[in-house]
Amino acid sequence: MKIIKLLSLSFAIATPAIAQIMDxxxxxxxxxxxxxxxMQSPYSQWGFHHASRVMPTAMIARxxxxxxxxxxxxxxxxxxxxxxxxxxxxxxxxxxxxxxxxLQGDELVFEQYFNGMxxxxxxxxxSMTKSLVTSAFGxxxxxxxxxxxxxxxxxxx
Numbered sequence: 001m002k003i004i005k006l007l008s009l010s011f012a013i014a015t016p017a018i019a020q021i022m023d024x025x026x027x028x029x030x031x032x033x034x035x036x037x038x039m040q041s042p043y044s045q046w047g048f049h050h051a052s053r054v055m056p057t058a059m060i061a062r063x064x065x066x067x068x069x070x071x072x073x074x075x076x077x078x079x080x081x082x083x084x085x086x087x088x089x090x091x092x093x094x095x096x097x098x099x100x101x102x103l104q105g106d107e108l109v110f111e112q113y114f115n116g117m118x119x120x121x122x123x124x125x126x127s128m129t130k131s132l133v134t135s136a137f138g139x140x141x142x143x144x145x146x147x148x149x150x151x152x153x154x155x156x157x
Contacts, residue, residue: 021042033046033053038055048124049116049117069106071108072104072108073109073111075110099112099123
């Protein structure tokens with residue numbers, strides 16, 4: 001059995017629009033995204049794309065080389081039905097996902113972005129960091145590179 005891992009970038013629960021979000025200069029009062037509301041829908045869709053305009057942020061450069069995934073895109077995944085009415089990618093679009101990435105082994109098999117996002121845009125990760133770290137840790141355990149009987153101090157300098 002092949003396992004397909006899913007990585008989706010933020011969801012914002014759909015709510016009726018109050019006003020156009022950040023669409024004028026200066027923005028309308030009820031359409032303005034500020035630190036107090038940037039995580040709430042419908043403001044979060046704009047807030048997650050423009051976090052550095054709402055709060056102090058820092059870009060932390062990665063170190064070293066990275067190995068890009070092999071790309072074997074299965075465009076047909078977008079059309080797989082999840083119920084009688086909706087296809088896989090449609091569900092993510094309807095729930096205001098910003099992106100959807102499907103990995104199978106070391107291959108990128110599906111990638112789609114919504115709401116003006118692209119693979120090169122910065123994005124808020126929040127709790128997804130836990131999922132990524134946990135997945136990486138599980139792989140290290142499976143490879144025998146981490147012993148669950150040892151103390152974390154044996155691995156962390």
